[in-house]
Amino acid sequence: MHDFQTLLRKRRSVREFADRxxxxxxxxxxLRESCLAPSAMNRQPWRFSVVANRxxxxxxxxxxxxxxxxxxxADPASPIRRYEDLLRNPGFNVFYDAPCVIYICGPCEVNSLQVDCALAASYLMFSAAARGLGTCWVALGANLRDPALLGELGITADLRIVAPVIVGFPKAVPELPERNEPVILGVLR
Ligand SMILES: Cc1cc2nc3c(=O)[nH]c(=O)nc-3n(C[C@H](O)[C@H](O)[C@H](O)COP(=O)(O)O)c2cc1C
Known part of the structure; x- marks a missing residue:
């Protein structure tokens, strides 16, 4: 277990997992620690669907x-274009062969759903990192539409997926991708 400052620096998006x-x-x-995240009006709109079947x-x-x-x-100018080659590659698994995917979702009608679920995802990723697990938010895995498949996950039509997060024991942890210094627009005193 790291102290919090170390954990902030050590968490990485992991894309290579041990066969475990x-x-x-x-x-x-x-999941319990994810629920410690703040949410608008403490509504805690997040729901979790765990898939641990390869x-x-x-x-x-x-x-x-x-x-x-x-x-x-449908929209050839879509920014998805940059991923086209990967998406057309039948061998490419958007989840990098991770052993587990957790879909964080919640009721469509909650205005703050995206923000609340993103905070839960953030807590989830830090909680996992503190336990030696690797995670990565995989937006490319969020586009599920098949009602039967969504039904298997327990994601009913009134729920929206915000964050698919893969979880597993890391085989390799990448270096910290470069970070910018904070852009401080001003400090009023
Ligand atoms: C909203 C969001 C969507 C992301 N989607 C993907 C994705 O689809 N595939 C992927 O490999 N990484 C994805 N990532 C991970 C980012 O690429 C990663 O966080 C970023 O490169 C910084 O690296 P770090 O998490 O190790 O600090 C996503 C991250 C966020 C926050």
């Missing part, structure tokens, strides 16, 4: 890739 499952107890611990994770990746490519066909 994440114990369910650990997942439950990090063939289902592969189906989720394929479904999201398919929908992203359909969006690109």
């Amino acid at each position: 499952e994440v114990p369910e107890g650990l997942i439950r611990d990090i 063939s289902t994770i592969r189906r989720l990746s394929d479904e999201s890739k398919k929908n992203l490519l359909a969006d690109l066909e």
Whole structure:
């Protein structure tokens, strides 16, 4: 366990995982800590769907890739264009063969849903890092539309996916990608 400042510096988006499952107890611990995140009016709108089955994770990746490519066909100027080659590669798993994906979602009607769930995701990623786990928010995996697949995940039509986060024991942890100094527009005293 790191002190908090070390944890802030050590958490990295991990995209290479050891061939090892994440114990369910650990997942439950990090989900409990995710719920310590602040939320507007303390509504805690987040819901979690945990997928720890590799063939289902592969189906989720394929479904999201398919929908992203359909969006690109509909809007050729979409910024998704930069990922086109990857998305067309049948071997590319948007979840990097992670052993576990956690979908953070919540009711569409909550105005602050994106912000609240992003905070829960942030807590989740730090909680996991403190336990030696690697995570990565994978927006490319969020584009699920098949009602049957969403049903398997327990994600009903009234819920919106905000953050798919992969979790696993890291095989490799990348270096810190360069960070900018804070852009301080002013300090009023
Ligand atoms: C909203 C969001 C979406 C992201 N989507 C992806 C993604 O689809 N695939 C991916 O490999 N990384 C994704 N990332 C991870 C970022 O690339 C990563 O956070 C960034 O490069 C900084 O690296 P660090 O997390 O190690 O500090 C996403 C991160 C955020 C916050």
